[in-house]
Amino acid sequence: MRGSAVVRSAFLALAFAAVAGLAVVPADAQVKGGVLRVGNLGEPPSLDAHWTTASITETLTNHIYEGLYSLDKDNKPIPMLAESHTVSKDGLVYTFKLRQGVKFHNGKEMTSEDVVPSLARWGKQSIYGKALFAQVDTWKAIDKYTVEMKLKEKSAIVLISLAVPNNFGAIYPKEIAEKFEPAVKATEYIGTGPYKLAEWKPDQYIRMVRFDDYKPRNEKPNGYGGGKTAYLDEIRWVPVPEVATRVAQVETGELDFADDLNLDAYDRLKRNSAVRPIVSKPYYWLVAVFNKKEGLMTNQKLRQAWQAAIDIEPIMKTVAGGKSEFYRMDNSLAPLEISAWHTKMSGLPWNERNKDKAKKLLQEAGYKKEPIRFMTTQEYKWMYDFALLTKQQLEDVGFNIDLQVVDWATLVKRRNNPKEYDAFTTGMGAFYDPTHHIYLTSSWPGWTHDEDILSLQSELARETDPKKRMALWEKQTRQFYEKVPVIRYGDLFGLRAARTNVKGFNESTERIRFYNVWLEK
Amino acid sequence: MAAYLVRRILAVIPVMAVVVTIVFLLIHLIPGDPVSVMLGPDASPAQIQATRAALGLDRPIHQQLVTFYARVLRGDLGHSYYLDRPVTRALAERAEPTIVLTLCALLVAMAIGVPSGIVAAAHRGSWWDRGLMLVSLLGVCIPGFWLSLNFIFLFAVRLGWLPAAGYASILSEPRAALTYMVLPAVSLGFSQSALIARIARSCMLDVLGQDYIRTARAKGLHPRTVTYVHAFRNALVPVVAVIGITTAILIGGAVVTEIVFNIPGLGRLVITAILRRDYPVVQGVVLATAAVYVVINLMVDLLYAFIDPRIRYE
Numbered sequence: 100m101r102g103s104a105v106v107r108s109a110f111l112a113l114a115f116a117a118v119a120g121l122a123v124v125p126a127d128a129q130v131k132g133g134v135l136r137v138g139n140l141g142e143p144p145s146l147d148a149h150w151t152t153a154s155i156t157e158t159l160t161n162h163i164y165e166g167l168y169s170l171d172k173d174n175k176p177i178p179m180l181a182e183s184h185t186v187s188k189d190g191l192v193y194t195f196k197l198r199q200g201v202k203f204h205n206g207k208e209m210t211s212e213d214v215v216p217s218l219a220r221w222g223k224q225s226i227y228g229k230a231l232f233a234q235v236d237t238w239k240a241i242d243k244y245t246v247e248m249k250l251k252e253k254s255a256i257v258l259i260s261l262a263v264p265n266n267f268g269a270i271y272p273k274e275i276a277e278k279f280e281p282a283v284k285a286t287e288y289i290g291t292g293p294y295k296l297a298e299w300k301p302d303q304y305i306r307m308v309r310f311d312d313y314k315p316r317n318e319k320p321n322g323y324g325g326g327k328t329a330y331l332d333e334i335r336w337v338p339v340p341e342v343a344t345r346v347a348q349v350e351t352g353e354l355d356f357a358d359d360l361n362l363d364a365y366d367r368l369k370r371n372s373a374v375r376p377i378v379s380k381p382y383y384w385l386v387a388v389f390n391k392k393e394g395l396m397t398n399q400k401l402r403q404a405w406q407a408a409i410d411i412e413p414i415m416k417t418v419a420g421g422k423s424e425f426y427r428m429d430n431s432l433a434p435l436e437i438s439a440w441h442t443k444m445s446g447l448p449w450n451e452r453n454k455d456k457a458k459k460l461l462q463e464a465g466y467k468k469e470p471i472r473f474m475t476t477q478e479y480k481w482m483y484d485f486a487l488l489t490k491q492q493l494e495d496v497g498f499n500i501d502l503q504v505v506d507w508a509t510l511v512k513r514r515n516n517p518k519e520y521d522a523f524t525t526g527m528g529a530f531y532d533p534t535h536h537i538y539l540t541s542s543w544p545g546w547t548h549d550e551d552i553l554s555l556q557s558e559l560a561r562e563t564d565p566k567k568r569m570a571l572w573e574k575q576t577r578q579f580y581e582k583v584p585v586i587r588y589g590d591l592f593g594l595r596a597a598r599t600n601v602k603g604f605n606e607s608t609e610r611i612r613f614y615n616v617w618l619e620k
Numbered sequence: 621m622a623a624y625l626v627r628r629i630l631a632v633i634p635v636m637a638v639v640v641t642i643v644f645l646l647i648h649l650i651p652g653d654p655v656s657v658m659l660g661p662d663a664s665p666a667q668i669q670a671t672r673a674a675l676g677l678d679r680p681i682h683q684q685l686v687t688f689y690a691r692v693l694r695g696d697l698g699h700s701y702y703l704d705r706p707v708t709r710a711l712a713e714r715a716e717p718t719i720v721l722t723l724c725a726l727l728v729a730m731a732i733g734v735p736s737g738i739v740a741a742a743h744r745g746s747w748w749d750r751g752l753m754l755v756s757l758l759g760v761c762i763p764g765f766w767l768s769l770n771f772i773f774l775f776a777v778r779l780g781w782l783p784a785a786g787y788a789s790i791l792s793e794p795r796a797a798l799t800y801m802v803l804p805a806v807s808l809g810f811s812q813s814a815l816i817a818r819i820a821r822s823c824m825l826d827v828l829g830q831d832y833i834r835t836a837r838a839k840g841l842h843p844r845t846v847t848y849v850h851a852f853r854n855a856l857v858p859v860v861a862v863i864g865i866t867t868a869i870l871i872g873g874a875v876v877t878e879i880v881f882n883i884p885g886l887g888r889l890v891i892t893a894i895l896r897r898d899y900p901v902v903q904g905v906v907l908a909t910a911a912v913y914v915v916i917n918l919m920v921d922l923l924y925a926f927i928d929p930r931i932r933y934e
Contacts, residue, residue, distance in 0.1 A: 142892065144658035144702055152660030226664055266662070282670040286704055301703045301710070302892065303787075303884045339785065339882045340892065347772045347784040348882075478895075508652030508897045515656070515665055525661060542664050 129603065133618035135331045137611070138339040138354040142302055147285040148269040149221040149228065154528070157265045158358075158610045159336060161323070162307055163204075164269030164290030167195060167214070168262035169324030172607065174437045174531050176262035177324045179316070180209065180270055180291065182244075190253040190563060197244045202312045203272050204295040211240035216276035218261075221268045224281035228268060230534065231260040234560075255563045259532040264323055264610065293329040293614045305336040320615045323608055330603070330617035349374055349596045355618070356601055358611055360594040361480070362420040368596050377595045377606050378424055381434035383526025385418065385485050385588035387473070388538060388545040392517040395471055400464035402583035403448075408457035408496045411450040414488045415589040418481045427590040432536060432576055434590055436607070437529055442573055447580045449587065457496040470501040474514065474523040478507040481591055482524040514544040526591070529609045533559045533572045538585045547584040628921070632914050639910045640692055640903075644685055647894075647902045653677075654701045654897040675701060688903070697907070698900035702893070707904035710889065715908075717787050718885035721808065721877065722870045724801050728809025729816055729866060734859065736813070737820025741828060742847050752817065759814030764873055768807045768880040775803060785882040804881040808873050812866045819862045823855040857928050864920035868913050 139158070144151050148160040169179040178184075182196040201209045215238060222232030232238075234256075237249040248257065261268050272289050279285040288296045293315070294307035309329040318325040337354065339345045346364040349357040350371055360368075360376075368376040387405070389396040396402055412428060419425035430449035433440035475486035483504065490500040503520070505513070513519045523544070530536050539556050541548040555575045562568050579587075595611065597604055600619040605612060655671045656663065672678045676687075691698055697707035736756065740749040776784035782803055788796035827833065828851050836846045875887030882888075886905055893901035 142702070144660075144896075145704075151658055152662035153658070154660070156660070224667065226662055226667065229664070229667075266660070280674070282667075282674045284704075300713075300884075301705075302714075302888060337882075340888070341785075341879050341882065343769055344772065344785045344880055344882055347777050348786075350777050351780065351784050353783055353786060506652065506895065508654075508657050508895060509650070511656040511661065512651055512653040515668070537662055542666070543662075544665075 129328070129330055129617045130620060131330050131617070132332050133330075133620075134333040134335055135356065135601065135613060135616065135618060136335045136337055136354050137613070138337050138345045138348055138357040140338070140342070140345070140359045141340055142338050143305075145284040146288045146296065146299070146305075147279070148267050149217075149224045149281065150266075150284045152226060152266045154265070154610060157267070158612075159305065160269060160290075161264055161267070161292070161610075161612060162294040162334065162614065163288060163292045163296055164267075164271070165292050166261055166268045166270060167197075167218075168258055170262050170264065170322050170531065171324060172322040173439060174322065174529070175439055176258040177321065179262075179324050180214075181261075184258075191250045193248040193250070193257055194241070195246050195248070197246065198314075198316075199244055201291050201314050203291055204289045204310055205272065206312070207272060209270060209272075209291050210243045211246045212243075213273045213276065214246050214270055215240050216273050217270045218268050220271075220276050220279070220281050225266040225268070226537075227260045227263050227266055227535065230560075231256060253561050253563060255568060256532055256534050256560055259535075263531050263535070265528075293327045294334060297333070302338055304338075307334045307336070308332065320605070322605075323612065327614035329614055331613065334613050346596075349598065352598060355598045356595070356604075356611070356613075358595045360596060362422060362425050362594055364596075365420075365422060365424075365594055368594075373599055375597050375599050375601075377597060377604075379593040379595050379606075379609075380427075380590070381436045381529045381609050382591055382593040383481075383528055384429075384434065384590050385415075385481065386525055386527050386538070387486075387489065387522050387586040387588075388514075388525060389522050389583070389585060390517055390520055390545060391548065391584060392546040394517070394521050395466075395469055396521045398464050398466075399582060400460050401466055402586075404457045404460035404464060404466075404496070405493060405498070406448060406580070406583050406586055407451045407453045407460060408498070409450070409489060409492050409586070409588075410452040411589050414485050414492075415591065417488060418484045418591055425592045425594070427592070429590055430580075430587065432579060432587065433533075434529060436609070437531060440531075440533060440569075440572060442576050444573060444576060447577065449580060454496050461497050466497075468497070468499045470499050471521045472501050472503055472519075474503045474505060474510050474520045476507045476510050476524070477504055479526075482526070485588060486524045517546065527587075533568070533575065539575070539579075545585065549582050549584065551578055552582060552584065625922075628918055635914060636907070636910065640689070640907060641685075643903050643906045644688055647897075647899050648681055648684070652897045654899065657896050658702060692907075697904040700893075700898055700901045702896050702898045703901070707900045710901060711886070711904055711908055714884060714886045714889045716789065716791075716885075717883045718871065718874055718878070718887060720790050720797070720801065721804055721874050721883060721885060722867065724805035725809035725812065725870050725874070725877075726863070726867055728805050729812035729870075730863065732810070732813035733816025734820050737817040737859075738824055738847070738852065738855075740817070740821045741824030744825065749821075753821070756814035756817040759811045760818075762811065764807060764811060765876050765880055767810065768804070768877060771803045771807050772880070785880070787881075787883045787885075800881075800883075804877045804883060808870060808877045811873070812870060816859065816862055816866060820855065820859050823858045824851060827851045827855045853927075857924060860923055860927060861920060864916055864923075867916055871909060871912065 141155055143156045143159055144153050145156060146160055148164055165179050167181040168176045171177045180198055182198045184193055184195045186193055203209055221228035234250050234254045235248055236251045239247055241247050275285055275287050293310055293313045295310045297308045298306040309332055315326045320326055342361050345357040346360055348354040365376055368374050389402055391397055415426040430447050431442040435441050475482050477483045486502060490502050493500050514523050537543040539547055539552055559571050602619050603616045655668050659667055699706055700710055703710055736752045740752045743749050772784045775782045782799055786800050788800055790797040833851055836850050875891055878885045878887040890905040
């Protein structure tokens, strides 16, 4: 009797608690507070966004700084620190209105006085900034909240260049933008972003804390941009270079989030109920880049033979650890996620698996089994794997591949010297505009100096009508598969993992962002 | 003794000069470029050239070497490209974790190695002897990183007894520091304990076979007194030598352990610096490590004299 009374009152208490709990904390309510510990693979070379293209710097600095524009969920430019812009009728003058009342982490208001020197510095150092400022005639402030960019010629890349998150046009206070020469990395870090840098202990952690005076935009979160809310008290970025350790630490809860994990950890993470594995896309499409300045691969027929010979699916399957979740077969030069530039074209000589065609092309090329120096690295296992399988497939049709396995630092040095290689492996990440595809330029390693490709690229930089641009881009894609400046393999995806109490994380961006993320208690 | 000490210290100078030169040339002669690494995969050649010039990397290598000598003589090891601080400061920041780890691992190695060697020798041919020597053989054979990863999987992921990785300063958070240190110290110390155990055993056996031990036994001394008082002290000299060597090996082994357990020490610093081609840091760490080796050697020599009164340096 007594026993059942206890049971009943316990039951009632439970039910009450459940109802009360529901009433107070509805499902998925955002809560402020907490420290989010994020494990990533290394240390940034700098927190100066203008200075480096390193992806780790991109990820970190986008929490501290903001640019005039950002990217929405379709990877199109949307205003961030800019309020709006107008373009003159001839398309040569862009006038930007800045948002008012936006504060830097040092308490000062952001005005045109800061925007002009910041983007001028960016225009001298960043690859995207340089491309844009090559077209700029004058760049000046009109009044406190208005800046004006006058172009030498019509340009299609003004807004997208100001919006790219990598090597981006972050707005620094005037004092910092003017103090550091463009080629010298800035060592003072003040922005307008939702988090501010609190402490940086190299190889131990970078602490960012909420910026209480952050002024969010009124829109809802949208891709990389829109309204940003800093729910977390602190983001603690912990470099954990050993990937097995990163996996273990997110499993034990020592980390709340781990980026760049090895794909073999996927099954283990899936079995752990406290962890949610996340397939990250876009990640990279695998690429073999040819040296078109000197040596064997200057011969277009030889490049076409390589393209005809390879069977991409088994390569991708191996690289993805046999898991179909982690690769995609696609011939578009822009990944599916960059929907504005993704092409759906058939009849391209991609993944032909045509040994006879390859053999015939080798013959026409006059190839006599000279060794082709193909550089790769084991530092990125996927690069090594796809290089090795490519070697096997190519040797089946009569190529002689000299696979040179070096460390990454050696590879990125050597690829600048046309005497040292014929091809190298790397990955192509998300390019948000056709003009950003670096392998279609004559300055980037591999040196694509084909007249037709380059003239189409400059036409794409000038043409402002989106429809005409898409037509040009499709033409460029067709040309790409004919001239084969590089070999496009398939899309590879990455793996990250979050503890299940990490809420509000946007899974569809290329790189991780933690504004709008909160920790469930 | 004093003259010996002075002589030994003076001998350090040419050794260090050679080390300085070799380190400089080695790191500069391997291919790779710090600027390409820092500016990221999409950087343009023009951007890379400008930054190389800003860092003084475009000057001829012999000029850079002369600058380097001049700096080292002034006690300045240069400025890290990647970490934005003087190398001496980076070294000072990373020294504590490596020292703590090495000492803890050394303690583990000695605590396991010395007693097992003595017990095995005292009970020669018994199951104790065979069992302990089998374990120590395993210790020598198992690679450190494999042991470390398995320790993490078992004790952190599966059982949840200890943190998987990380570091806390022993000065500010002693308790957390201890929990972080258990797994790395044991996995690093275990393989070295094996070496110590084997040396301790064979030295003990040597000593136990000598005449004065027979005499001591004949006097009717307790077997335990014979083993632990009379034999042990004399067996200790080679063991100390091995512990000296072990300390040096541990500093090397700490590289792998620091990477796996994410300890921000000198080992991790040098590995990441090599991958980033952060020349000043690599030079600084190697120089500092060489200096430590030299000092340990000196200390071991002096310890001999202390333990064994027969050894005197003239």
